Amino acid sequence: xxxxxxKYALRALLAVAAQPDGEALTSTEIARTHSIPHKFLExxxxxxxxxxxxxxxxGKAGGYVMLRPADTISFGEVLRIFDGPLAPLPCLSRVxxxxxxxxxxEARCLIRRELARSYDASRQxxxxxxxxxxxxxxQDAPLTAPVRRAG
Amino acid sequence: xxxxxxKYALRALLAVAAQPDGEALTSTEIARTHSIPHKFLExxxxxxxxxxxxxxxxGKAGGYVMLRPADTISFGEVLRIFDGPLAPLPCLSRVxxxxxxxxxxEARCLIRRELARSYDASRQxxxxxxxxxxxxxxQDAPLTAPVRRAG
DNA sequence: CTAATCCCTATAAAACCGATAGAGATAATG
DNA sequence: CATTATCTCTATCGGTTTTATAGGGATTAG
Numbered sequence: 001x002x003x004x005x006x007k008y009a010l011r012a013l014l015a016v017a018a019q020p021d022g023e024a025l026t027s028t029e030i031a032r033t034h035s036i037p038h039k040f041l042e043x044x045x046x047x048x049x050x051x052x053x054x055x056x057x058x059g060k061a062g063g064y065v066m067l068r069p070a071d072t073i074s075f076g077e078v079l080r081i082f083d084g085p086l087a088p089l090p091c092l093s094r095v096x097x098x099x100x101x102x103x104x105x106e107a108r109c110l111i112r113r114e115l116a117r118s119y120d121a122s123r124q125x126x127x128x129x130x131x132x133x134x135x136x137x138x139q140d141a142p143l144t145a146p147v148r149r150a151g
Numbered sequence: 152x153x154x155x156x157x158k159y160a161l162r163a164l165l166a167v168a169a170q171p172d173g174e175a176l177t178s179t180e181i182a183r184t185h186s187i188p189h190k191f192l193e194x195x196x197x198x199x200x201x202x203x204x205x206x207x208x209x210g211k212a213g214g215y216v217m218l219r220p221a222d223t224i225s226f227g228e229v230l231r232i233f234d235g236p237l238a239p240l241p242c243l244s245r246v247x248x249x250x251x252x253x254x255x256x257e258a259r260c261l262i263r264r265e266l267a268r269s270y271d272a273s274r275q276x277x278x279x280x281x282x283x284x285x286x287x288x289x290q291d292a293p294l295t296a297p298v299r300r301a302g
Numbered sequence: 303c304t305a306a307t308c309c310c311t312a313t314a315a316a317a318c319c320g321a322t323a324g325a326g327a328t329a330a331t332g
Numbered sequence: 333c334a335t336t337a338t339c340t341c342t343a344t345c346g347g348t349t350t351t352a353t354a355g356g357g358a359t360t361a362g
Contacts, residue, residue: 035253059329060337102186110285121272134261210360211306
């Protein structure tokens with residue numbers, strides 16, 4: 001399960017990305033429309049700014065805008081910021097590799113070998129699908145009927 | 152990341168499954184050969200027994216043996232026992248479905264839609280690969296060289 | 303009877319999660 | 333300049349989860 005924090009972050013990010021042109025969106029507005037605790041959201045937006053994903057304008061008429069285009073920000077990147085490595089084992093993470101202290105041989109570890117298969121599969125999705133992809137698909141999807149993809 | 156508990160459980164389970172015939176393996180022996188805290192391991196083995204995966208024999212010359220054959224026990228099943236649902240969102244779990252309290256429409260939730268893709272990919276691996284698969288592949292793998300698959 | 307084993311429950315330190323709080327910095331507006 | 337709306341930063345806090353450790357009780361072989 002992903003954390004609430006990560007879920008809030010994705011919601012907020014999609015909201016900012018969906019904004020027309022370079023119009024800023026305030027934390028208050030996001031919190032209100034998406035049912036996110038305001039002060040908690042502020043921390044999250046700050047993290048997204050520190051990560052170089054959002055840009056902020058202070059003072060009255062301030063708010064948040066995208067710093068990088070939405071089609072360069074993957075779900076995987078956002079999840080890593082808030083929930084840490086996506087890998088099921090530390091020894092499978094490329095970004096945050098750590099050896100399992102009690103492991104004798106990574107090459108012979110059966111658990112590592114199997115979990116690597118699963119990780120490969122999910123990572124390929126999470127690191128390739130972007131905020132822009134999600135928004136685009138959201139537009140031409142049915143509004144009330146259950147989701148149904150071509151094919 | 153999976154928990155230590157789940158990792159220990161998988162190690163222990165693979166050890167018991169690798170045992171010849173119906174020979175029992177004691178918790179003490181597993182703890183020693185796999186560097187798992189003994190009393191912690193006892194709790195884990197008990198959970199595996201309650202889950203109907205292992206069978207135990209008490210008293211002197213006791214130990215643990217498989218209750219179900221190794222090719223019927225998937226990695227997904229074990230991970231669910233110790234770490235809970237594999238789904239990234241409660242609303243994506245089939246076994247433990249829960250609605251996101253603050254979600255307006257599951258069908259229109261962009262986060263849900265994207266995470267479902269990732270979850271589908273990893274679940275297919277975790278629920279199909281069994282302890283027996285892992286052991287079988289472990290046998291014909293190279294002993295010292297890095298892992299390398301055909302193709 | 304003894305020793306080895308599984309079985310069960312209680313306890314606890316540390317980390318993590320999900321916020322809440324308050325004050326400071328900045329900028330637009332009149 | 334004063335006001336107000338916003339972002340910025342740090343601290344705190346209650347609850348839960350994780351990762352064990354501890355101590356004994358039940359069972360069985362020999």
